[in-house]
Amino acid sequence: MARPLLRTLFSLAISFTSVLFSMMTVNAEEQKRPHIQIRGIYGGVPDQLLDQKKTLPELGINAVFTGSGSLTQERIALLKQQGAKVFAEFNTMHVANYLKDHPDASPIGVDGKVCPAPQGWQGICPTHPGYRQYRMDEFRRVLKEFEIDGIWLDYHHSHASWERAVPDLPDTCFCERCLKQFQRETKVSLPDAPTSELSTLLLGKQKAAWVQWRCDVFTDWVREFRAIIKETRPQALLGTFHCPWSDTDFNGALKNKLAIDLKAQAPYVDVFSIMPYHARFNHPEDPAWISRQTAWLGKHLSIKGEPGERHKIWPIVQLSDWGETVPVEQVHSVLDHGTRLPATGVMVFRWGSLHPQTDKVDAMIEYYQAIKP
Numbered sequence: 001m002a003r004p005l006l007r008t009l010f011s012l013a014i015s016f017t018s019v020l021f022s023m024m025t026v027n028a029e030e031q032k033r034p035h036i037q038i039r040g041i042y043g044g045v046p047d048q049l050l051d052q053k054k055t056l057p058e059l060g061i062n063a064v065f066t067g068s069g070s071l072t073q074e075r076i077a078l079l080k081q082q083g084a085k086v087f088a089e090f091n092t093m094h095v096a097n098y099l100k101d102h103p104d105a106s107p108i109g110v111d112g113k114v115c116p117a118p119q120g121w122q123g124i125c126p127t128h129p130g131y132r133q134y135r136m137d138e139f140r141r142v143l144k145e146f147e148i149d150g151i152w153l154d155y156h157h158s159h160a161s162w163e164r165a166v167p168d169l170p171d172t173c174f175c176e177r178c179l180k181q182f183q184r185e186t187k188v189s190l191p192d193a194p195t196s197e198l199s200t201l202l203l204g205k206q207k208a209a210w211v212q213w214r215c216d217v218f219t220d221w222v223r224e225f226r227a228i229i230k231e232t233r234p235q236a237l238l239g240t241f242h243c244p245w246s247d248t249d250f251n252g253a254l255k256n257k258l259a260i261d262l263k264a265q266a267p268y269v270d271v272f273s274i275m276p277y278h279a280r281f282n283h284p285e286d287p288a289w290i291s292r293q294t295a296w297l298g299k300h301l302s303i304k305g306e307p308g309e310r311h312k313i314w315p316i317v318q319l320s321d322w323g324e325t326v327p328v329e330q331v332h333s334v335l336d337h338g339t340r341l342p343a344t345g346v347m348v349f350r351w352g353s354l355h356p357q358t359d360k361v362d363a364m365i366e367y368y369q370a371i372k373p
């Protein structure tokens with residue numbers, strides 16, 4: 001009996017060791033993310049880390065995303081000295097202050113009246129020529145003035161409050177200018193009727209033409225942004241922070257409501273920064289939602305995350321508490337799902353509210369250091 005028992009024990013030990021080894025290999029592979037080129041933070045220069053005499057390379061951070069309004073030459077020089085790429089965030093359709101002097105740029109609702117801002121998220125009529133010029137001029141100024149590595153569109157969608165568990169997505173803009181431009185560009189002629197009747201028609205019988213036309217208006221802004229980059233700083237990347245829904249989530253609201261046509265925008269955009277804020281958007285216990293949405297985007301746009309591909313997916317993932325808290329135990333999992341292919345970069349939302357939560361910052365740094373090639 002002794003021998004068979006020994007043999008059994010011996011073979012058990014062998015299988016245990018091989019299981020252990022394979023687990024270690026899996027862990028090591030999980031830690032290595034050679035496809036991840038960008039390990040970024042969003043929301044400004046991490047002075048709190050630099051003040052501790054830490055350098056960004058030793059922390060595993062190699063990119064900083066900051067509002068275009070808070071760029072200065074000194075801050076850019078500081079980040080470049082640290083070897084980090086600097087990307088500016090650019091507010092396209094959400095400069096609410098503009099309405100003070102230009103009330104005719106307010107989005108108009110289905111009843112023909114100014115549509116109140118849903119939860120305070122004020123959008124602008126996308127065909128207002130003065131507003132468009134204002135944003136294009138500002139975009140050009142930022143690119144001319146600052147040596148940035150790229151610029152990311154933010155809020156490039158219709159008047160809506162979608163950054164929440166239950167989105168509020170009013171139908172707009174039925175202003176006279178939009179209705180005229182729609183008819184001119186689609187050759188659809190609308191009857192002489194009050195706006196409330198026209199909006200019913202546009203959201204009913206003419207919905208397909210209306211939805212596509214609105215998407216095309218927003219896409220044309222992206223075309224112009226690209227043209228400005230080409231003229232001013234051609235090596236800079238054009239990115240976009242965009243809603244993380246798939247084409248079927250919320251009944252196709254990505255196009256139907258937000259007027260985001262990712263496929264049509266793709267010829268002008270280099271990097272898609274999908275915004276899967278899992279906690280904020282009703283998936284607090286499910287960080288895997290991040291990689292599911294990223295995988296959908298890759299399939300939708302035929303992006304695999306292979307070297308040399310023109311289009312890239314760099315998700316912005318939620319580590320700071322916004323609405324829902326993100327526990328420190330989740331940091332690893334959020335970054336794991338945020339760095340899976342087809343993603344080739346990642347950044348965390350957002351430094352301003354994250355930095356006082358030093359346990360989460362430490363966990364982020366630990367992860368970034370581990371995946372650093």
Ligand SMILES: [Zn+2]
Pocket residue numbers: 107108125126127128173174175176177178
């Ligand atoms: Zn309008």
